[in-house]
Amino acid sequence: MKAALYYCNDDVRVVDVPVPEIGPGEVLVEMKACGICGSDVLEWYRKPRAPMHFGHELTGVIKQVGKGVNNFQVGDRVFVHHHVPCFVCHYCQRGSYTMCPTYHGTHLDPGGFAEFVRVPAINVERGMLKLPPEISFEEGTLIEPVSCCLRGLKKSEMREGDTVLVIGAGASGLIHVQLAKLLGVGMVIVSDLIDNKLTIAREFGADYTVNPQKEDIEKKLRQINEGRLADLVVVTPASTAAIKQGIYLADKGATVYIFGPTSPEEAFSLVPHHLFFSEIKLMASYSSYIAETKVALDYIKRKKINSAKLITHRFSLDEIGKAMKLVAKAQESLKVVIVRD
Numbered sequence: 434m435k436a437a438l439y440y441c442n443d444d445v446r447v448v449d450v451p452v453p454e455i456g457p458g459e460v461l462v463e464m465k466a467c468g469i470c471g472s473d474v475l476e477w478y479r480k481p482r483a484p485m486h487f488g489h490e491l492t493g494v495i496k497q498v499g500k501g502v503n504n505f506q507v508g509d510r511v512f513v514h515h516h517v518p519c520f521v522c523h524y525c526q527r528g529s530y531t532m533c534p535t536y537h538g539t540h541l542d543p544g545g546f547a548e549f550v551r552v553p554a555i556n557v558e559r560g561m562l563k564l565p566p567e568i569s570f571e572e573g574t575l576i577e578p579v580s581c582c583l584r585g586l587k588k589s590e591m592r593e594g595d596t597v598l599v600i601g602a603g604a605s606g607l608i609h610v611q612l613a614k615l616l617g618v619g620m621v622i623v624s625d626l627i628d629n630k631l632t633i634a635r636e637f638g639a640d641y642t643v644n645p646q647k648e649d650i651e652k653k654l655r656q657i658n659e660g661r662l663a664d665l666v667v668v669t670p671a672s673t674a675a676i677k678q679g680i681y682l683a684d685k686g687a688t689v690y691i692f693g694p695t696s697p698e699e700a701f702s703l704v705p706h707h708l709f710f711s712e713i714k715l716m717a718s719y720s721s722y723i724a725e726t727k728v729a730l731d732y733i734k735r736k737k738i739n740s741a742k743l744i745t746h747r748f749s750l751d752e753i754g755k756a757m758k759l760v761a762k763a764q765e766s767l768k769v770v771i772v773r774d
């Protein structure tokens with residue numbers, strides 16, 4: 434069968450590998466769609482482990498079930514989560530499911546960008562969901578990205594009426610905008626350097642948009658927000674400059690929520706005086722688990738997430754190299770999905 438193998442953003446090969454064999458409790462899923470995540474084009478994250486199979490925003494149809502699988506059958510349309518927690522370790526007991534060692538040790542075989550995928554028993558039990566008929570395979574690839582944003586917003590403890598600034602109007606920025614509105618915050622402001630994306634952000638429910646190359650964000654925020662800055666700043670780009678900017682756009686008592694992962698080498702200086710006297714909280718959120726994927730699935734099913742507008746490009750598995758270059762450029766594309774007939 435065909436499977437994608439990552440070397441670097443400019444070199445993703447489609448190679449021939451054996452169809453994985455399944456064991457007890459496992460299932461074999463025929464991939465129907467798999468989204469390309471922002472993290473798939475983070476070279477500092479992927480390259481040290483290359484060449485590697487990858488892809489984790491997966492939907493498909495069950496082709497085989499192993500002994501002992503009772504909840505799923507051949508022919509079921511499913512979403513599969515690549516990482517699942519143990520639910521018993523110290524981190525799980527504290528609710529930090531994505532910090533669980535089991536979570537980090539679980540994977541799909543060989544990865545979502547393959548014709549067939551072996552889903553280990555633990556993922557079948559704790560990470561697989563049936564897709565209702567209302568959700569297409571393509572839409573189902575949004576379950577994982579939406580669940581990650583949902584987890585972060587919940588962790589940020591935002592409140593009704595909060596003024597939320599979302600930095601970055603890529604797919605994850607736009608998902609945060611829709612979720613924030615859905616969860617009942619007040620004003621949502623979005624900043625991005627690309628005007629087209631700001632137009633889309635308004636269609637997704639943003640009340641105001643700012644292009645920092647043309648307007649001073651701080652001034653604009655104070656102007657529209659009774660002189661105050663944001664109660665919650667969501668930093669979606671994997672950039673220290675954006676995080677730093679976020680800290681200075683956070684109001685007194687506000688939270689700065691880091692969504693995009695930067696490389697281990699990148700650093701910036703902080704002024705603790707400012708954090709202390711403004712009581713600014715810094716937090717980060719990594720990935721998601723089944724409690725959030727279930728809610729994300731429900732939101733997508735009820736059309737609370739604008740899937741049609743989020744998915745801008747579709748490519749076949751053979752064209753994955755082209756698709757990755759498009760995502761790495763981060764210009765006109767939002768969500769790019771690999772699809773199969």
Ligand SMILES: [Zn+2]
Nearest residue numbers: 470490577578
């Ligand atoms: Zn993802």
Ligand SMILES: [Zn+2]
Nearest residue numbers: 519522525533
């Ligand atoms: Zn655990």
